Amino acid sequence: MSGNDMVSGYELVAETVRAYGIDDCYFLMGGPTIDLANEMERLGTRMVDVRHEQAAVMMAHSSAVLRQRVALAMCCSGPGFTNTLTGIANAYADGVPVVVLGGSSRMSDYGRGGFQELDQVRLAEPVTTWSVRVQETRRIPDILTKAFARALGPSSGPVYVDLPGDVLYGKVSREDVLPVSAYTVDGPLRSLADADAVREAAELIAAAERPVVIAGNGALWSEAGDVLQKWLNDTGIPVYVMPQARGLIPEDHELALLEARSSAFREADLVIVAGAPLNYATSRIQPPRFKPDVKVVQIDNSASELGSSRHIDVPLLGDVRSVISQLHDAYLSAGKNPRHEDWTNRLKSVTEEKRSRAEQADFDSSPAMHPIELCRVVRDFLDRDAILCVDGQEILTYARQTIPTFYPGHRLNSGTLGTMGVGLPFGVGAKATRPDKQVVVLHGDGSFGMNAMEFDTAVRHNLPVITVISNNGGWTATDRYKAGRELGYSRYDLVAEALGGHGEFVEKIEDLLPALTRAAESGVPSVVNVVTDKTARAATTQFTRDAT
The missing domain is CATH 3.40.50.970 (Thiamin diphosphate (ThDP)-binding fold, Pyr/PP domains)
Structure with a gap:
C-alpha cells in the first residue's frame, strides 16, 4: 500500500487480489503488467512465471479445480493476450472460475494505431462469462471484486479483465477510489428447487425400475460428493460420473459401476442428471445410447442448461448439492422405498465380468x-x-x-x-x-x-x-x-x-x-x-x- 494519499492502478489491483485471498498468480511477464507483477509479489502473492500464456491459464484452471475457488492468471498485451485464448476457452467449456488479468494498450491511443492495440475485450467475450475493460483507475477494486463474484457463480466460468496501461499507471486519491459494492462470493451459492417439482421428481424416482444418476461438473462445483453418496447409499441407484468430475464418488464405491455404463444407459428407464451438460458426452440422453422413452430429471443451477438439448420430464433449478439433499429428504419422508437391488446387482455382474476380462x-x-x-x-x-x-x-x-x-x-x-x-x-x-x-x-x-x-x-x-x-x-x-x-x-x-x-x-x-x-x-x-x-x-x- 502506498505510503501517501495517492495510489496507482497497479497497486489497487495487487491490494484487491490479496484482500480477496488469492495466493498464487500464473503469468508471463510483459508490458504493461511488469510493475503490477512486482507489486503483487511484494504483497505476498506467489508469482509462478510460465513459458507460454495458455499454460498460465491452464495452471490456474487446475488450481481452481483443486481449491474449488477462483484462481488467477495474468498476461501482457496483444499476442500475450491472444496466447491465453485456448486456455480461457478450455476453462469456459468446463465451467472453471479462472480470472484472467490482461494488460492492454493505453486507452488514450485507442483507434490511433497504439502499440499492440487489439480489442481484447471483444475477442474474449465468446469464451468468458464476463469480459470487461477497466476504464478508470478508481474503479479497479470494484470491477475486480465483481469479476471474482461473476467467475464463481451461479454458473461458474472464466472472466477476463482488461487493464489498459494508462489505467494501471494512473494515480488517484484513495478517497476517490470507488467503494467495493459487489457481494464477495467465495463458495457455491446455495439455492433450493421448487418443492412441488422435488416431490414430482421423488415420485418418478420411486416408480422407476432401472434408474441411473449421471453427475457432472455442476455437482463437483457445488461440493455435492458427500450428500450424493449418502443419497445413493439409501436409494441404491447406480451412478456414473462425467470425466471432469471423476472422484466425486470414490470409484471403488459399490454403486460406481463404470464398466457397465453402456448397459446402464441403454436399459435405464429414468436418468437423473446432476450438474452434467446435455451435450455430446452424454449423447444428450437420446437414442441409440438411451431408450426413446427414457424419462429425465435434470438438476442444474443454470436455467439455460435445463432442457438445452431435449425434453426434461422434471427440471429442478437450484444448487446441485442442495437439491440432492431435498431429494434425499423426500425419499426418507416417503417411508420404505425400493432400493433397485435387482437392477443394481445385474449391473454389478456386468462390471465384475468386464473387470475380470480386462485384467486377464x-x-x-x-x-x-x-x-x-x-x-x-x-x-x-x-x-x-x-x-x-x-x-x-x-x-x-x-x-x-x-x-x-x-x-x-x-x-x-x-x-x-x-x-x-x-x-x-x-x-x-x-x-x-x-x-x-x-x-x-x-x-x-x-x-x-x-x-x-x-x-x-x-x-x-x-x-x-x-x-x-x-x-x-x-x-x-x-x-x-x-x-x-x-x-x-x-x-x-x-x-x-x-x-x-x-x-x-x-x-x-x-x-x-x-x-x-x-x-x-x-x-x-x-x-x-x-x-x-x-x-x-x-x-x-x-x-x-x-x-x-
Whole structure:
C-alpha cells in the first residue's frame, strides 16, 4: 500500500487480489503488467512465471479445480493476450472460475494505431462469462471484486479483465477510489428447487425400475460428493460420473459401476442428471445410447442448461448439492422405498465380468508395450489420493478405462473441449496448489510437445511433477494412414535432463515400475519416456463423425 494519499492502478489491483485471498498468480511477464507483477509479489502473492500464456491459464484452471475457488492468471498485451485464448476457452467449456488479468494498450491511443492495440475485450467475450475493460483507475477494486463474484457463480466460468496501461499507471486519491459494492462470493451459492417439482421428481424416482444418476461438473462445483453418496447409499441407484468430475464418488464405491455404463444407459428407464451438460458426452440422453422413452430429471443451477438439448420430464433449478439433499429428504419422508437391488446387482455382474476380462487380457503379441500395460503399472504406483492429469488421444481413453480416482478434483484431463496440451500445465498447477500430494501427468507424446517447455517452469519453481509419456511415435494409432501422423520416438527424457530434471527411458514392462520409483525418489520434476505400441487403437464411444 502506498505510503501517501495517492495510489496507482497497479497497486489497487495487487491490494484487491490479496484482500480477496488469492495466493498464487500464473503469468508471463510483459508490458504493461511488469510493475503490477512486482507489486503483487511484494504483497505476498506467489508469482509462478510460465513459458507460454495458455499454460498460465491452464495452471490456474487446475488450481481452481483443486481449491474449488477462483484462481488467477495474468498476461501482457496483444499476442500475450491472444496466447491465453485456448486456455480461457478450455476453462469456459468446463465451467472453471479462472480470472484472467490482461494488460492492454493505453486507452488514450485507442483507434490511433497504439502499440499492440487489439480489442481484447471483444475477442474474449465468446469464451468468458464476463469480459470487461477497466476504464478508470478508481474503479479497479470494484470491477475486480465483481469479476471474482461473476467467475464463481451461479454458473461458474472464466472472466477476463482488461487493464489498459494508462489505467494501471494512473494515480488517484484513495478517497476517490470507488467503494467495493459487489457481494464477495467465495463458495457455491446455495439455492433450493421448487418443492412441488422435488416431490414430482421423488415420485418418478420411486416408480422407476432401472434408474441411473449421471453427475457432472455442476455437482463437483457445488461440493455435492458427500450428500450424493449418502443419497445413493439409501436409494441404491447406480451412478456414473462425467470425466471432469471423476472422484466425486470414490470409484471403488459399490454403486460406481463404470464398466457397465453402456448397459446402464441403454436399459435405464429414468436418468437423473446432476450438474452434467446435455451435450455430446452424454449423447444428450437420446437414442441409440438411451431408450426413446427414457424419462429425465435434470438438476442444474443454470436455467439455460435445463432442457438445452431435449425434453426434461422434471427440471429442478437450484444448487446441485442442495437439491440432492431435498431429494434425499423426500425419499426418507416417503417411508420404505425400493432400493433397485435387482437392477443394481445385474449391473454389478456386468462390471465384475468386464473387470475380470480386462485384467486377464494378454498383450504378449504386441510389438511394444501396450498402453493398457503402462496404465496398469501407473495405477498400482499411484497413491490413493494422488492427483492424475491425463492428456492425449489413445492414452486418454486407456487411462479412463484402467485407472480409478477416489477424491473430488483429483482427476484432470483434456476436458469437454478436447484440448490437447493441458497435461503438464495442469500438473504444474496441481503441484503448486497441493505440494503434499503425489502429482502424476500421463501424456501422449504428441500432446506433451505442445507445452513441453513448462517442464522448465516446474524445475525453476521446484515442483516435482512426474510426467509419464506414452510414446507411440506419433499422433493417434496407426490403424490407418493419416498424413502428419508420424513424430518419431523422440528422447523426451533427455530433454528433461537438459532442463535440470530427471529422465527415464523405458522399453520393457518390467523396467517401468523401477523407473517410476527412481523418478519419485529424485525429488525433482521428471519425465518417464515409455515406448508403446503404435498399433494400439482405443475403443470408445464415437462422439463425432470426424473422429481421428
